[in-house]
Amino acid sequence: MKQFFQLGQNLSQQRLFWIFLASSVFALEIAALVFQYGLGYEPCIKCIYQRLALWGVFVALLPACIFPQSKLVKSVSCLSAAFFAAWGAKIAIEHVGLQNAPNPLFAFCEMVPNFPEWFAPDIWFPALFEPRGDCNAIDWTFLSLSMPQWMQVIFIGYAALAVVLFGLTLLKTKTTS
Numbered sequence: 001m002k003q004f005f006q007l008g009q010n011l012s013q014q015r016l017f018w019i020f021l022a023s024s025v026f027a028l029e030i031a032a033l034v035f036q037y038g039l040g041y042e043p044c045i046k047c048i049y050q051r052l053a054l055w056g057v058f059v060a061l062l063p064a065c066i067f068p069q070s071k072l073v074k075s076v077s078c079l080s081a082a083f084f085a086a087w088g089a090k091i092a093i094e095h096v097g098l099q100n101a102p103n104p105l106f107a108f109c110e111m112v113p114n115f116p117e118w119f120a121p122d123i124w125f126p127a128l129f130e131p132r133g134d135c136n137a138i139d140w141t142f143l144s145l146s147m148p149q150w151m152q153v154i155f156i157g158y159a160a161l162a163v164v165l166f167g168l169t170l171l172k173t174k175t176t177s
Contacts (some may be wrong), residue, residue: 012040015052015068018077021161028054035147035153041140042133045109046095050120050151051129054090057081057158078166090157095148098135105129109135136144 023149032051035041035157047164060080067073098109113131121129145153 013068014097015065018061018065018067018068022058024059025054025061030078035140039140043131044095044133044135044137045111045113045131046091046098046135047120047133048113048129048131048146049091050088050095050148050155051165052097053084053091056084056087060084061075067175074169075166078169079161082159082166085155089152089155089159092151095135096146099138099146099148102138104162159177 003013005162029051032054033044034124036043060083062077064077095109111131113129115121122131140147142150
């Protein structure tokens with residue numbers, strides 16, 4: 001068990017590890033654009049919120065990519081990434097609930113994004129963040145899971161990893177103090 005913690009602590013101090021982690025999030029963003037523009041699956045408002053949560057995870061990981069030796073920077077990156085991943089998981093869970101509603105007539109999501117006035121990514125970057133799809137539509141499945149179900153798994157995985165990395169950072173801090 002001690003070797004596992006040491007391996008985790010060593011990995012978390014490597015810039016390449018953080019770059020790989022951030023790259024995995026960026027790859028999911030690219031995949032979303034391939035689904036949208038290559039395969040014609042238009043994103044709904046819940047998809048857009050999940051896309052924004054992924055961007056939040058990505059941006060949260062960038063400081064740790066730059067300063068992997070700093071315990072403070074890694075802690076802030078981990079906590080921020082966990083927050084955005086948890087937010088994305090919450091939205092994905094809501095999305096799955098809409099898709100699995102017993103009466104689809106009463107399961108609907110808003111058509112206009114609910115962003116604050118000062119934040120309008122759907123206006124600034126409509127190619128990335130303009131919702132055009134239906135939340136209830138299940139256009140794609142893989143291994144019998146829909147896209148929102150996969151996003152639940154992905155977001156929960158990122159949140160768990162961020163919490164573990166935060167814990168390893170604290171353990172390292174505690175043992176060296």
